[in-house]
Amino acid sequence: xALSSDLDIDPTSEEVxxxxxxxxxxxxxxxxxxxxxxxxxxxxxxxxxYREFAFTLRNDAYLRYNSYPSDVEMKKHVCLLTxxxxxxxxxxxxxxxxxxxxxxxxxxxxxxxxxxxxxxxDYDPIRTCCSDADICRRCWGFIAVAxxxxxxxxxxxxxxxxxxxxxxxxxxxxxxxSDQEAFELTDDQRKAMVEYLTVIKNxxxxxxxxxxxxxxxxxxxxxxDACQAINNSFDELILQDQDCFGSQEGYETLLSLxxxxxxxxxxxxxxxxxxxxxxxxxxDEMKAEVKNLKDKNARxxxxxxxxxxxxxxxxxxLDAEVSKHRNHLLKAPFCIHPKTGRICVPIDPERIRxxxxxxxxxxxxxxxxxxxxxxxxxxxxxxxxxxxxSLKPYIEMFEQYANSVQEKQVKMDLSW
Amino acid sequence: MFxxxxxxxxxxxxxxxxxxxxxxxxxxxxxxxxQPPLYDVTVEDFETSALxxxxxxxxIESSAARNRSWDETKQVTITQCGKYLPLNSNSALGIDxxxxxKKDQLGHFVLRLAFCRSEELRRRFIRAETTLFKxxxxxxxxxxxxxxxxxxxxxxxxxxxxxxTKYESQLQHFIGKGDLDNEAFYKVKWTTIPDLVExxxxxxxxxxxxxxxxxxxxxxxxxxxxxxxAALLATSRAIPLVDEDTRLNPILDNLAQGFIAGVxxxxxxxxxxxxxxITADMVDSLAKKHFPLCMRVLHQSLQxxxxxxxxxxxxxxxxxxxxxxxxxxxxxxxxxxxxxGPGSDKFDKEYRYNIRHSFGLEGRRMNYxxxxxxxxxxxxxxxxxxxxxxxxxENLQSALLSSYSASGLTINDLPEILAQVKKKSYHVACTxxxxxxxxxxxxxxxxxxxxESVTHPNQYAARSIELEKxxxxxxxxxxxx
Numbered sequence: 001x002a003l004s005s006d007l008d009i010d011p012t013s014e015e016v017x018x019x020x021x022x023x024x025x026x027x028x029x030x031x032x033x034x035x036x037x038x039x040x041x042x043x044x045x046x047x048x049x050y051r052e053f054a055f056t057l058r059n060d061a062y063l064r065y066n067s068y069p070s071d072v073e074m075k076k077h078v079c080l081l082t083x084x085x086x087x088x089x090x091x092x093x094x095x096x097x098x099x100x101x102x103x104x105x106x107x108x109x110x111x112x113x114x115x116x117x118x119x120x121x122d123y124d125p126i127r128t129c130c131s132d133a134d135i136c137r138r139c140w141g142f143i144a145v146a147x148x149x150x151x152x153x154x155x156x157x158x159x160x161x162x163x164x165x166x167x168x169x170x171x172x173x174x175x176x177x178s179d180q181e182a183f184e185l186t187d188d189q190r191k192a193m194v195e196y197l198t199v200i201k202n203x204x205x206x207x208x209x210x211x212x213x214x215x216x217x218x219x220x221x222x223x224x225d226a227c228q229a230i231n232n233s234f235d236e237l238i239l240q241d242q243d244c245f246g247s248q249e250g251y252e253t254l255l256s257l258x259x260x261x262x263x264x265x266x267x268x269x270x271x272x273x274x275x276x277x278x279x280x281x282x283x284d285e286m287k288a289e290v291k292n293l294k295d296k297n298a299r300x301x302x303x304x305x306x307x308x309x310x311x312x313x314x315x316x317x318l319d320a321e322v323s324k325h326r327n328h329l330l331k332a333p334f335c336i337h338p339k340t341g342r343i344c345v346p347i348d349p350e351r352i353r354x355x356x357x358x359x360x361x362x363x364x365x366x367x368x369x370x371x372x373x374x375x376x377x378x379x380x381x382x383x384x385x386x387x388x389x390s391l392k393p394y395i396e397m398f399e400q401y402a403n404s405v406q407e408k409q410v411k412m413d414l415s416w
Numbered sequence: 417m418f419x420x421x422x423x424x425x426x427x428x429x430x431x432x433x434x435x436x437x438x439x440x441x442x443x444x445x446x447x448x449x450x451q452p453p454l455y456d457v458t459v460e461d462f463e464t465s466a467l468x469x470x471x472x473x474x475x476i477e478s479s480a481a482r483n484r485s486w487d488e489t490k491q492v493t494i495t496q497c498g499k500y501l502p503l504n505s506n507s508a509l510g511i512d513x514x515x516x517x518k519k520d521q522l523g524h525f526v527l528r529l530a531f532c533r534s535e536e537l538r539r540r541f542i543r544a545e546t547t548l549f550k551x552x553x554x555x556x557x558x559x560x561x562x563x564x565x566x567x568x569x570x571x572x573x574x575x576x577x578x579x580x581t582k583y584e585s586q587l588q589h590f591i592g593k594g595d596l597d598n599e600a601f602y603k604v605k606w607t608t609i610p611d612l613v614e615x616x617x618x619x620x621x622x623x624x625x626x627x628x629x630x631x632x633x634x635x636x637x638x639x640x641x642x643x644x645x646a647a648l649l650a651t652s653r654a655i656p657l658v659d660e661d662t663r664l665n666p667i668l669d670n671l672a673q674g675f676i677a678g679v680x681x682x683x684x685x686x687x688x689x690x691x692x693x694i695t696a697d698m699v700d701s702l703a704k705k706h707f708p709l710c711m712r713v714l715h716q717s718l719q720x721x722x723x724x725x726x727x728x729x730x731x732x733x734x735x736x737x738x739x740x741x742x743x744x745x746x747x748x749x750x751x752x753x754x755x756x757g758p759g760s761d762k763f764d765k766e767y768r769y770n771i772r773h774s775f776g777l778e779g780r781r782m783n784y785x786x787x788x789x790x791x792x793x794x795x796x797x798x799x800x801x802x803x804x805x806x807x808x809x810e811n812l813q814s815a816l817l818s819s820y821s822a823s824g825l826t827i828n829d830l831p832e833i834l835a836q837v838k839k840k841s842y843h844v845a846c847t848x849x850x851x852x853x854x855x856x857x858x859x860x861x862x863x864x865x866x867x868e869s870v871t872h873p874n875q876y877a878a879r880s881i882e883l884e885k886x887x888x889x890x891x892x893x894x895x896x897x
Contacts, residue, residue, distance in 0.1 A: 105535070158606065159623030181623070185607065192610030196620075212616070220616045221586035 009364040011341035012058055017082040020363055021075065023370060023385040025334055026395050031071035033178070033402035034088070050110075052089030052096040054329050055081055064089075065096040084338045087329035109327040114160075114182040114190060116197075117330065118146050120171035122317035125205075128242050128250070135171040137356055141237040143173055144352045146316035148233075149226050150175065151349040153197060157222055158182075164401050165347045167360060169337025173347070174330060178405045187325050194323040199223065199315045208257050210308040210315075219307060227307050230314040238313050239280040248275040251282055257312065259305050260298060263289050333398060336363045345394040346401065361390045442517045444564040445505050446549070446556055448640060449647075453522050461519075462526055463667050468500040469523030470671060473544040478869045480543070481841045482848070484861050492867030493551045505557045529664075530671035532652040537672060542648070546641050553633060570639050571608075575601035575626055583626070586619050590628045600629040608638050673790060694740045696749035702739070705823065706880035708846060708873045709801050710792055711735055712819045718753050728798035729767075733774050734786040738874045743775045788872045789843055802842040809834050816849065823853040846870045850880070857883050 009016055035048040048070065055063040055078075063081070068074035078086070090112035094102045120127070120135050120143070129138045147165060154160050154177065162178040185193070200209045212223055219227060238244050245251040251271050258264040267286060271277070290306070293299040322328050335344050341362040347355050369389040386395050442451075457465075475496045479489040497503065503520055504511050524545070531541035553561065580587060580596055591599045606625040612618045612634050619626040627635060694702065703715040714732040718724050724732060729750075736746060750771060751763055769778055776783035792800040805812035813830055829852050836845035847869045851858050863869050864879045 156622070157620035159621075181607065189607050189610045192614035195614040196616060217592075218589055221589050221619055222616065224586075 009341070009367065011336050011363045012084050012338050014058065014082050016363055016367065017058070017084065017336070018079060019367060019370070020336065021078050021082065024366060024389065024391060025075075025078070026386065026398060027071040027075045027078075029395065029399045029402045030332070030334075031074070033398070033405055036178070036183075037406045047091055050091045050093070050095055052092060052329070053332075054087045054089060055083035056085050056087075057081060058084050065099045067096040085335040086332055088332045089329045090326045109325075111183050112326045114177040114185060114193065115323055115328070115330045116150065116175040116177075116194075117168075117319040117322040118143060118150075118173050118175075118316055119168075119319055122200075122319070125253075126238075126242070126244055126313055128244060128246075135357055137358065138241055139171075140355065140357060141233070141241060142314065144355075145230060145233050145237060145314045147173060147347075147349050147352045149229050149314075150197065150316045152229065153222060153226065156225075158193065162401070162405055163349070164333070164398075165349050165352070166333045167342075167345050167347055167355070167357065168331065169335070169342045169344045169360075170340050170357075174333075174344075176330075176333075178401075190326070191324045194318065194320045196222075197316075198318050198320055199226075199311050200317050201320075208308070208312070210312045212308075212311070213304065219304075223311065226315060227310055230310050234310055234314055235280065239278075239283055243279045244313065245279040245282045246276060248272075250279070251275065254282070254286075254309070257305065257309055259301055260293075263293070263302065334395075343391065343394070345391075346397050348397065361394075366391055442514075442521070443506075444560060444567065445503055445513075445517070446552060446561065446564045447517070447521060447524075448568060448643060449521065449524050450643065451521075452525050453518065457522060459663060459667075461522065462664070465519045465523035466526035466530065466667075466671055468519070469527055471500050472496045472548060473527070473541070475867065475869065476544045476547045477540065478841070478844050478847070478863075479867070480547075481836065481839065481844045482861060484867070488861055488867070489547065490551050490554070493548065494555065495866045496868075497548075497551075503552065505560055507557065507560075526668075527671065528648060528651050529655065530668040532648045532655060533672065538645070538648045538652070542641055542644050545644060546637060549640050550633075550637055553636065565636070570635060572602040572604045572627075572635060575603050583619065583621065587626060587628075590617070590619060590626075602627045602629070602632060602635065604635055608642070609634050611638075694745070696741070696745045696752060699736065699741070699749055702877070702881070705884070706877045708870065708876040709815065709819060709849065710799070711873050711877070713801050713815060714798055716819075722754055725797060727795060729770065730774065731787050731792065731795070731798050733771060734784055735873055735877075737775060738786040739877055743772065743777065746771055746775070786872070786874050789846075789870060792873070793842065800842055800846075802837050802845050803840075806837050806840075809837075812837065820849060820853050824855055825849065825852050843869050843871060846876070850876060854880065854883055857886070 011017075031048055034051055037047075049067055051067060052064070053066045053068070053074070055066065057063065063083075066077070068077065089096070090109035092099075093108045093110050094106055099107055120130075120139055123139065123142050127139050127142060129136055151163060151165070154163060154175075160177050160179040160182050162182075164176040164178065166174045166176065168174055199212055202209065213219060218224070243250075245254050251267075255264045255268055258267075267282075267289060270285065271282060286306075290299060290302045293302065322330060331344060333344050333346060336342070337344065341364055342357070342360045343363065343366070345360055366389045370385060386392060472493065476489065476493055479492055484492065501516075501520060501523065502511075503516050504513050506513065527541065531537040556564075577597075580601065584596060587601060588596055603624050603626055606613050606618075606620055606623055609618065609625055609627065612627065612631055613620065613625060617631055618628070699715075700719070703712060707715060711732060714724060714728050717728070718732070733746065733750075736749070741749065747768060750767060754763055754767070772778045773780075774784055787795070789800065793803055801812065801815060805815065812834065816825060816830065816833065817827065829848075833845045833848055836842075836848060847863045850864060850870060851860055851862065858865075861867065864875065870876050
């Protein structure tokens with residue numbers, strides 16, 4: 001794995017973590033976001049204090065059911081524990097720190113943001129550049145398409161607007177949806193939403209994984225839109241960059257997805273002569289074969305199959321389990337990835353294609369910037385130290401997001 | 417006569433419109449149960465209406481536990497409804513439809529009182545009631561159904577023609593070759609119909625689902641479920657206020673219990689089933705062919721040890737009595753079974769009295785019914801073996817095999833039965849054993865006939881004997897007597 005040169009600091013050492021949490025981590029903004037508004041009256045304040053935080057300590061011990069009245073107490077405790085990372089859970093019906101003393105029936109997960117998790121390992125069967133934990137600029141193309149498709153679908157079809165995309169620090173991306181309605185969805189509704197958005201199940205298994213139409217029917221309108229969006233990047237991502245069908249193994253996978261056996265064997269014959277011909281040549285040859293089909297019905301079947309192939313190769317592959325249940329935990333934004341040292345920064349979905357995982361600031365880089373900015377005195381509060389570092393644009397983006405969640409909330413309250 | 421209405425009224429905040437529903441008349445066969453019964457009922461009506469409804473709901477539950485298909489469940493439910501809670505449409509002649517509907521409504525509200533008490537009970541009640549509603553909705557007369565729908569407010573917005581044109585290509589997908597102008601669409605928040613969203617059966621836009629007319633039923637089911645859930649929660653908060661009534665609480669407790677083991681049935685008058693009654697000599701062969709596991713176990717241990725403890729004698733004795741063993745035969749049977757045990761004097765002194773007592777010939781002179789499954793579930797001794805051996809599956813397996821391998825139970829059937837036991841669906845496990853051992857005349861899912869589950873050991877035995885009499889069940893080659 002390529003680590004940047006300024007990472008001679010161990011991102012899991014106590015010293016590094018302590019400085020990071022004390023001087024850089026945006027606890028205030030985190031509080032504002034999760035509390036969905038400014039200070040609340042006693043009755044309303046069942047948000048932040050009822051929220052679960054789970055810590056992974058440096059010795060890999062896992063501490064669940066922590067909760068805090070506000071960001072100040074939370075920061076204090078985090079600085080004491082210096083966890084290597086932490087996760088955010090749901091808002092429970094009682095304060096999670098009291099879990100042992102309340103009756104189990106009175107301790108239920110009630111609300112939480114709807115979350116989605118996309119992980120590069122689910123793309124292993126189709127990506128040709130890296131595998132497992134590795135990620136490069138090239139595989140980011142898959143994530144970019146996934147974000148575009150999902151972001152559009154959720155905004156347009158579900159009508160949610162408060163979407164926060166967060167880089168997971170290595171090879172994936174998380175989405176947090178904070179709209180009031182999303183925040184209050186039941187597990188059944190969450191499951192429905194995920195299933196609705198899921199096309200590829202068990203993406204790691206080989207073979208045809210797309211099964212979304214019933215008989216000869218067209219794609220449902222939602223997936224038709226997705227197909228259109230994918231079509232725009234399919235050429236560049238799958239055919240040119242990834243060159244998915246550029247090897248014998250690659251094109252055999254493609255042929256196995258074709259329902260027309262005769263057509264597939266004609267193509268196999270043609271391709272076995274020069275198995276390394278570029279993918280776009282093969283794709284065009286396949287298109288030509290389909291065009292030459294005389295039977296209108298057979299042509300339609302092949303067109304459908306090609307749509308399915310688009311989906312199989314570029315539709316977002318979701319880790320469904322994370323999204324289905326309210327009590328699932330997900331890593332908090334701005335944590336440090338323990339292996340790469342990179343910060344889990346928010347990403348603007350409009351500019352997802354420009355995003356380069358390798359350019360995300362690492363904790364080593366940030367501490368160096370802090371040191372360069374002068375006073376490295378260890379005592380006293382370090383307000384807004386982050387403004388001096390390259391974390392600045394990301395925290396600003398996060399603050400803006402937290403404010404948007406908040407403003408809507410206030411407006412809602414006024415309308416009553 | 418007393419006023420149950422007083423209690424039921426608690427579920428309503430206002431009783432302004434009492435007069436309009438005073439007599440409980442309803443114009444439709446379908447009911448969303450938004451009006452509680454506001455009239456006097458007898459304690460007896462209070463209990464029977466609920467018990468009859470419970471029989472249906474219990475059958476629906478066990479259908480789910482046994483993975484019956486929707487059509488099978490529907491069929492079973494219709495049969496059960498016909499038996500216990502017929503509900504005819506307005507066009508039915510010569511039937512007091514209002515009386516039927518009153519009973520339907522009353523039963524529903526009594527069960528609400530019984531099942532609002534814990535989350536688990538609420539959840540199960542909602543599921544069973546919704547299934548019942550679905551069955552009735554699907555089988556309702558289409559004209560009456562339309563009138564019923566028009567009479568209620570379901571919070572849907574009809575999609576205008578302008579909007580239809582706007583999303584023409586997308587909406588067309590959901591009606592196939594149909595003409596968009598003639599097909600109605602309804603708009604609801606997507607969160608009200610998650611099941612349709614999950615299957616991509618609706619068009620989604622801006623958080624609203626456009627539901628095609630043929631999926632409209634889903635909105636209604638969702639509304640039914642949602643309203644019932646809210647009502648049950650409200651009832652559960654109100655119920656402490658009625659706790660002072662000692663007449664109703666035992667009934668309600670009993671009803672809540674009934675959901676766990678199917679409805680307790682007092683099995684009586686099986687003499688007709690078995691013909692002229694049975695003799696002491698016949699018991700052993702009957703046991704091998706027709707007894708449920710609980711009674712088989714008692715019979716086997718009686719034969720082996722020549723003794724049974726008090727509760728074993730009580731349960732087995734009452735079972736045999738109801739099966740058709742007369743008092744004289746019973747004394748003969750027990751005397752024979754105890755051979756080698758107590759001497760004749762001791763038997764007369766210590767056991768004869770008990771046997772006569774259980775026949776209603778001594779002491780209180782009460783003709784006791786045999787214990788049903790529910791009572792056997794809660795018995796500490798000599799109770800339901802599926803339940804008592806739940807924690808030691810090996811023992812249950814060997815008991816099942818030794819008792820029923822002669823009637824066709826194989827080792828391959830065991831995992832399924834044990835899975836039901838693990839789910840605490842003891843009566844389902846027992847019913848399944850019945851199906852397997854009577855596979856020549858009973859198909860999977862049919863249970864004791866018409867899909868009924870085992871709720872009483874005598875019901876099990878009587879049905880088994882009946883099947884044999886019908887000649888469907890070929891005789892066992894060997895009698896072990």
